Amino acid sequence: MKKALITGITGQDGSYLAELLLAKGYEVHGIIRRASTFNTSRIDHLYRDPHVNGVKLFLHYGDLADSVQMVKLLYELQPDEIYNLGAQSHVRVSFDIPEYTGDVDGLGAQRILEAIREAGLVKKVRYYQASSSEMFGKVQQVPQTETTPFWPRSPYGCAKVYAYWLTVNYRESYALHASNGILFNHESPRRGETFVTRKITRAATRIKLGLQDALYLGNLDAQRDWGYAKEYVEMMWLMLQQDRPDDYVVATNETHSVRQFCETAFGLLDLDWQRYVKYDDRYERPSEVDLLIGDPAKARRQLGWEPKVRFKDLVKIMVESDLELAKRERQINDLPKL
Ligand code: NDP
Ligand code: GDR
Numbered sequence: 001m002k003k004a005l006i007t008g009i010t011g012q013d014g015s016y017l018a019e020l021l022l023a024k025g026y027e028v029h030g031i032i033r034r035a036s037t038f039n040t041s042r043i044d045h046l047y048r049d050p051h052v053n054g055v056k057l058f059l060h061y062g063d064l065a066d067s068v069q070m071v072k073l074l075y076e077l078q079p080d081e082i083y084n085l086g087a088q089s090h091v092r093v094s095f096d097i098p099e100y101t102g103d104v105d106g107l108g109a110q111r112i113l114e115a116i117r118e119a120g121l122v123k124k125v126r127y128y129q130a131s132s133s134e135m136f137g138k139v140q141q142v143p144q145t146e147t148t149p150f151w152p153r154s155p156y157g158c159a160k161v162y163a164y165w166l167t168v169n170y171r172e173s174y175a176l177h178a179s180n181g182i183l184f185n186h187e188s189p190r191r192g193e194t195f196v197t198r199k200i201t202r203a204a205t206r207i208k209l210g211l212q213d214a215l216y217l218g219n220l221d222a223q224r225d226w227g228y229a230k231e232y233v234e235m236m237w238l239m240l241q242q243d244r245p246d247d248y249v250v251a252t253n254e255t256h257s258v259r260q261f262c263e264t265a266f267g268l269l270d271l272d273w274q275r276y277v278k279y280d281d282r283y284e285r286p287s288e289v290d291l292l293i294g295d296p297a298k299a300r301r302q303l304g305w306e307p308k309v310r311f312k313d314l315v316k317i318m319v320e321s322d323l324e325l326a327k328r329e330r331q332i333n334d335l336p337k338l
Contacts, residue, residue, distance in 0.1 A: 003027045005077060007064060007112070008085030012190045013130070015042035017083060017233040022046060022056055024237075029077055031062040031086065042190050064108030067115065074119035081240050083128045084112055084163075090194060091134060092285055094156035102159045109163035113170045113178070122174050126240040129167040131180040132160045133225070133251070133292045143295035146182065146249055153287045164247075171245050179239040181232075184251035184294040187314060188229040189321035196258055197226065200265050201318040205326040207276050208269045211333070214276055218283025220259040223291045225251045228309035228317070238303045251294020252307045264315045269323075 004021050008014040009030025021028050032040065040047065040059070048055045062069045064086045074082075087105045088094065094101040109129055116125055136144045137153035152158045164180050171178040191198040196217065203215035227250070235250045256264075266273035299305045309317070 001025060001027050002080045003029065003077060004081040004083065005029045005031070005073070005079040006083045006085060007031045007062075007108075008087060008130070009059070010039050010042055011085060011089070012042065012188060012192065012229050013186075013233055013236075014083075014085050015046075015190055016188070016230050017085070017236060018043055018046055018057065020233055020237060027056050027058070029058045029060060029073075029079065031073070032059050033063055034061050064104045064111060067111040070111050070115040071118045074115045074121060078119075078121065079125060081126045081128070082112060082116070083130075083236055084109055085130045087130065088156070090192075091154045091156045091289075092283065094154050094159070095286055098155035101155045102162075104159075105156060106159035106162035109166055113166055113176070116170075116176065117174065122176050126177040126245070127167070127170075127179070128236050128240055129163055129178065129180045130236075131164045131167070131182045131247070132157070133182060133184040133249075133294060134289060135161045135164060135182065136292065137289050139291045142291060143251075143253060143293045144249065145295045146247055146298055153289050154285065157289075168247070177240070177245045179242075179245040180247040181236055181239055182247060182249045182294075183232055183235075184225040184227060184249070184292055186227045186229040186232040186250075187318060189318055190229065191318070197261060197315075197318065198322075200262055201315070201322045202325075203276075204262075204265045204269055204271060204273075205319060205322040206329070208271060208323070209326045209330050211326060211329060214278050216278050216280035216283070217258065217262075218280065218285075219288055220262070220277075221257055221290070222288060223255045223257045223293070225253070225255050225293045226261070226311060226314060227252045227307050228314050231307055231309055235299060235303065235305055238305060242303070246302070248299045248303065249294045249296050250299055250305075251296045252310065253293065253295055254311055255291065255293035256311055261315065264312060265319055268316060268319045
């Protein structure tokens, strides 16, 4: 039985990846952060009482800022595969907390890579780094490919570039099986509610049911290549199953603006988005990434991968799921007050 360690298991991607690996028969270990409130809602359905036989999901407290714990866990667990998905992943927030973002998203990768060496796992382990299309930043070439130069436009993007090159460097220096997935935006009903897609689908469905009046957004002109998170985690796994480690763009090769996302989401609910969407400059970034569109030809060629869920299907999946949530919220609101 293969053993995998996932940082960021409580996040959108971590939860889908844990599901995928458990379905493939892996023993899955995840690092979670201690918080004063529960932060495991995305993986609660996977969790079993560890006292029961046959349990395959194990959670450990840890933090990407804590290298000692990282070394200790790697010694103890001796994993076959490590997926580094943990991050302060919000681009706008990275302008507010740049040092923390650099520490966790940049140095965090360094800590794991060194822990792999320290624990003597260089020959055994395979490492996946959650790299990002945000590294391309300022538009220089479209569609973006594995050879497009990086020009990050945020502390988040800069930290991810650092982690990307470290991953390449450990591959070249120590022959570590280390790969970068350069993933373009991917969304789902589990997407955090402060990212623009989920913010729109949550608001549109709540507006439809009379639970909210307006939606405040920033830049509507930004264009993104939006795919489906559940499909994208398959790519992370596929990269680690190759004989040779490598770096891959994962994208749909389609791009749409935030405005088009609004139009489509509100349209599915027979609402005119222009009546409800209002502007608030607090959601603007000091420097913006205007246009992302990825060419996944290398992934298609070498990994045999093709995205199936396209823009309209994705918006529909998210709207339908959030409509159910909004209906439940309305039912609770409609209960007679005691
Ligand atoms: P989420 O924000 O949903 O999840 C981030 C995860 O990282 C959470 O489990 C979070 O824990 C954890 N985390 C945050 N800070 C720390 C820390 N200091 N130590 C340990 N864990 C920490 O992100 P996604 O699932 O969307 O993304 C997964 C990865 O992929 C991230 O690295 C992201 O930057 C990258 N990425 C994402 C893309 C996307 O479109 N979704 C595209 C390209 C790259 P907690 O739940 O406690 O907050
Ligand atoms: P992004 O995703 O920055 O691309 O990073 P996000 O959904 O936050 O923004 C996409 C675009 O929408 C514009 N925008 C707004 N964004 C947010 N969050 N809130 C708003 O109100 C709003 N209004 C307009 C933004 O300016 C931007 O242009 C995501 C994250 O998952 C990263 O971790 C990941 O690496 C990249 O995708 C690929």
